[in-house]
Amino acid sequence: MFRVAVFVGSTRPTSSNLKLAKALEKLAAGRLEFNYIKIDNLPFYDDALWNDPPAEVIRMKREITEADAVLFVTPEYNRSIPGILKNAIDWPSRPYGDGVWTDKPGAIAGATGGVSGTAAAQAHLRAILPVVGVALMGKPEIYFQSRPGAIDDDGNFTDERIRTNLNIWVDQFVRWIERFAEPRAAEAADEVRKTA
Template identity: 50%
Template structure:
């Protein structure tokens, strides 16, 4: 039986997203005591502080999924050297109203894939800045700037041979991070 449920937030809406594929492939590298909830963010209204007192059903669902999770895995593309707007919108919704953030204290990891040589390095840095403000302990090392190129995934959608060792070590570091930080939450 799974002990740690991880909320997976993918910052891409594209049907054939590298980052959606990466998230699904990474799940297969985790130990059996980890399970995953794919957090839906494509149906959220644009954040408006006027709605804090009466959030939509979609926002309530989002906050609930984050709240019950023992950790969060952010898998994000990079748009114009930053995070996608849809991801920022989801982060804003789940952090509000002030003082009632669903993100608070959740151990997180940030990773992303891109066809660019630097992967999603700048988007990840921006996301880390946001998460630091929200009191989200975020895995610092190893960083996961994944170059989406031929062989990243095998024909079954698993991580390809050339990237498996690195991504397994990344997953192992995050597993340790979650076990350390999830156990310290009151």
């Protein structure tokens, strides 16, 4: 089972994006394990802070390093991603040459009450994430309209067609992660051989 570091772009306890992430987690049980990364305790990015880096930043970089993959579930704010999420992407990309996003398989999703399903925000993520090194899955995509009752109180997708499509999404994400996990396993085996 792959460990996924999950970044939710909204910190509201009743966030529809958190609800979407939790429903995906439930759907993916046994295939993916989600670790929700705290992003609301980070200072605004400041290069000077690397002199004595904040513990939250070090922790977040470690959590990403330890993960097999990353997942971003974000609302759309004024046709882009929330600033808090951009800040959480910028920190682990530095110091220059020591970023931890490199070659991490990743996927994105988003929920909004609007019909566009965060398409504009996700387009911005698709521009940003490859720059910091995330190996982003192209498709399938998730543009989730968070209508009342779309996810029930137990965290299940109520629409069968949506559930089927999101199950396919989980399978594809697992396959995407495997493409990166296998070379890493091979590298680890090489290391063992070298030190034997």
